[in-house]
Amino acid sequence: MCAGVIPADFQLAGPLAKRRIVVAMSGGVDSSVVAALAARSGAETIGVTLQLYDHGEAVGRAGSCCAGRDIRDARAVCDRLGIAHYVFDHASSFRETVIDDFADEYLAGRTPIPCVKCNMGPKFTDLFALARDLGADCLATGHYVRRVEGPAGAELHRAADPARDQSYFLFATTQAQLDFLRFPLGGLPKPRVRELAAELGLGVAAKPDSQDICFVPDGDYASLVKKLRPDAETHGAIVDESGRTLGAHKGLIHFTVGQRRGLEIGGAPEPYYVLRLDPVTREVIVGPKRALAVRAARIEGVNWLGGDYAGPMTAKVRSLAKPVPARFVEGRVVFETPEYGVAPGQAAVLYAGDRVLGGGWIAETERAELASV
Structure with missing residues (x-):
C-alpha cells in the first residue's frame, strides 16, 4: 500500500x-x-x-x-x-x-x-x-x-x-x-x-x-490495587494441595495461576507453581507442574461471532499463548491435550484458522489427572 x-x-x-x-x-x-x-x-x-x-x-x-x-x-x-x-x-x-x-x-x-x-x-x-x-x-x-x-x-x-x-x-x-x-x-x-x-x-x-x-x-499494578483497595495486601499462607503450610505471602494480588517466581517456599520436593488462589481463606495453593494441567475450562459472558460454524477450532487462553486444538461444548472449552496455566479471569478465545469465532471469560477449570508432566 x-x-x-x-x-x-x-x-x-x-x-x-x-x-x-x-x-x-x-x-x-x-x-x-x-x-x-x-x-x-x-x-x-x-x-x-x-x-x-x-x-x-x-x-x-x-x-x-x-x-x-x-x-x-x-x-x-x-x-x-x-x-x-x-x-x-x-x-x-x-x-x-x-x-x-x-x-x-x-x-x-x-x-x-x-x-x-x-x-x-x-x-x-x-x-x-x-x-x-x-x-x-x-x-x-x-x-x-x-x-x-x-x-x-x-x-x-x-x-x-x-x-x-x-x-x-x-x-x-x-x-x-x-x-x-x-x-x-x-x-x-x-x-x-x-x-x-x-x-x-x-x-x-x-x-x-x-x-x-x-x-x-x-507496570506496578500491585501498588495501584493497594491504593484503590487498602485491604488488598492482607497476608496469608502458601500451602500445598494437602493443606500443609509451606510459607507466607503479602497478598493475593502478587500471584497468578501458573506463576513460579516469587513463591519463596522451602521443603518442596520439586519446582512448585501457583495452582489456584482462594480469596476466602487468602491461601495461595501450590503444586508441581503436572497439577497445572487442565482438560477443560468453563467460560462466561460468551460472545459468539461464528454463526453456525461447527468445524475444527483452536483456543487461545492467554494473549501470548499459541492457539491449541479444542472443542466448544455447552459453555466449556475442551482441550484436545491438557493445557497449562489456564487462569480464571483471563479469556478463552476460539478460532477457525485466522477467523475469530468468539470467546468468553474463564470462570473455572477442570483439572486433568496426569501421572507425569
Whole structure:
C-alpha cells in the first residue's frame, strides 16, 4: 500500500466524498496513520479521542494511550490533516468499568485483562455511540486485526502480522459493532505503518509504542490495587494441595495461576507453581507442574461471532499463548491435550484458522489427572 491508495476498509458504498469516517485517535502512530488514510480517501474525516486516565501527566512520561501529551499529539495530527478533532471526557466511566474492575478481580483471586474491558466499554461501546451521534458511516481504529466480508457478513480475523495481532483482545466485539468498525492496518506490518507515517509527514512517526497498561504507572499494578483497595495486601499462607503450610505471602494480588517466581517456599520436593488462589481463606495453593494441567475450562459472558460454524477450532487462553486444538461444548472449552496455566479471569478465545469465532471469560477449570508432566 502506498500513501495514495485507499484501503479496502474505506471503500464504503456510495461516493466517498459524501461519506463520513470517525477515527478513534489515541495520539499514537497507528491511529494517526488511520486518520491520514481516511482523510486521503476523500471522505469527511473526524478524529475523536477519549480522555480516560491521564497516566502520562501523573508520572511525567509518555507512552500511555490516555495521557495528556497523547491528546495533544492527536490534535496536532488532525491539525496537519485539516480535519476536526474532538475530545470527550469518559474518565468516570473508565474508572468504573475498567480500573475498579481491575482491582476487584485481583481481590477475587482472578487475573484480569483490562484491555478487553476497555474495548468492551469506552473504546467500542462509547465510541460507537459517539460515532453514530456524529453521523458517521463507520468507526475506524488502529487495531491490528482484519475485518473480512464473509458469506454471512463481516468476520473478525487475525492480523496479517502475527507479532502485532490483537484479535485476542477484541473477542468481545459484537456483530453490530463489527459491521460498523473498520481496521485498515490489519493487513500491514508495523514497520510499514511507521514508513507511511513518515511519508505522510506525521510528527508521531517515530513515537514509541505504549508498553504498559495505560493506568498502571511503570507496570506496578500491585501498588495501584493497594491504593484503590487498602485491604488488598492482607497476608496469608502458601500451602500445598494437602493443606500443609509451606510459607507466607503479602497478598493475593502478587500471584497468578501458573506463576513460579516469587513463591519463596522451602521443603518442596520439586519446582512448585501457583495452582489456584482462594480469596476466602487468602491461601495461595501450590503444586508441581503436572497439577497445572487442565482438560477443560468453563467460560462466561460468551460472545459468539461464528454463526453456525461447527468445524475444527483452536483456543487461545492467554494473549501470548499459541492457539491449541479444542472443542466448544455447552459453555466449556475442551482441550484436545491438557493445557497449562489456564487462569480464571483471563479469556478463552476460539478460532477457525485466522477467523475469530468468539470467546468468553474463564470462570473455572477442570483439572486433568496426569501421572507425569
